[in-house]
Amino acid sequence: MIFRQLFEPVSSTYTYLVACEDTGQAALIDPVVPTMSRDMKLLAELGLQLVMTIETHVHADHITSALHLREELGSKIAFPAINKLSCADIQIVEGTPLKVGHVVIRPLFTPGHTDDHFSYVMQGRVLTGDSLLIDGCGRTDFQNGSAENLFNSIQDKLFTLDDDTLVYPGHDYHGRFVSSIAQEKARNPRIGSDTSIDQFIKTMSELELPHPTFIEYAVAGNQLCGECPGDLPENMEKYCQQMTESPQG
């Protein structure tokens, strides 16, 4: 398997490239508009064919490049089935693996951050999207989020994976890249160790995070599989513009 972790700095999102060495087929998990050209360049450099884009959930902080990638490369769009998006080609449900060449990706339904959220397990690692983060977890205060559901998703689904499973989150805001189930079980300050469900619900209700400025545009755009809104205010244009490169070496 070919595996790359890619960072998009506008929304601090990790996009993951997963590909099959035997067939050259590839998938991008949570690709983002501003870094679409970079992702296409990488696919070309590695000689891979993008067959599928996969979303962990309908995002509130960035717009997926799924639609544009389908237009450019003919990839199929996979979204959690619960969203019933007519623009999606593949409806993701737990129990039905996604196949990228010979690589099998196992979707795990992990609601709580949002009510449609999936994590993806493959070859000793799990992509946790915005459910379990490194030393943290996704917020639960919009898009039908539920601290109780997130607690159960993490405890019953993610923390029951093998301890040495590598945890690759959908975001990190502090420059961290990867963790493991054992580390998060032991030391995640929000949900690790012996945190009770009541403690967790209280912690999540007291976070007082600012309302995301881009949410109305992002959710609407992502429900269309990645349409940039025409009426985007000037201060939000960065979410829909390709980032220019300035290599320093």
Ligand SMILES: [Fe+2]
């Ligand atoms: Fe999210």
